Amino acid sequence: MSTTGISVPDEIIKFFKEFKLKKTDLFAITLKIEGSNIVRSEEYKEKDLDKIISSLKDEEPRYILIDWEYETQDGRKADKVVFVSWVSDNSPIKKKFTYGGTKESVKSSLSGISVSIHATDLSELTANIITEACNRY
Secondary structure, eight states: OOTTSOBOOHHHHHHHHHHHTTOSOOSEEEEEEETTEEEEEEEEOSOOHHHHHHHOBTTBOEEEEEEEEEEOTTSOEEEEEEEEEEOOTTSOHHHHHHHHHHHHHHHHHSTTOOEEEEESSGGGOOHHHHHHHHHHO
């Protein structure tokens, strides 16, 4: 449990294990805080980052899990599970603190996250930025 008192339910942990092992046909999942739990918000089958980005709202932070396929710097195909913390600069202060205070707990509960990105503006969430982060780690 996080310092905010918000927990990641076992069903989310189990679902994440299936996602990272590619036992689902999903490209990405968004999670949100609802009450004192983390819950699934949206699921994306299409490998379309623009569709995910267009669904994000300034006032609604989200955690995003992406099964990112990319090319390494030496030309090999690879994939990693990317965790994005989307907390817009325009989000209400209370939500900023709640999502910020819960982020590490979510990441540690979801074992197998390879890359973590914190985005406060949509310009910080591009295919190039995600690929660069994957090549760094």
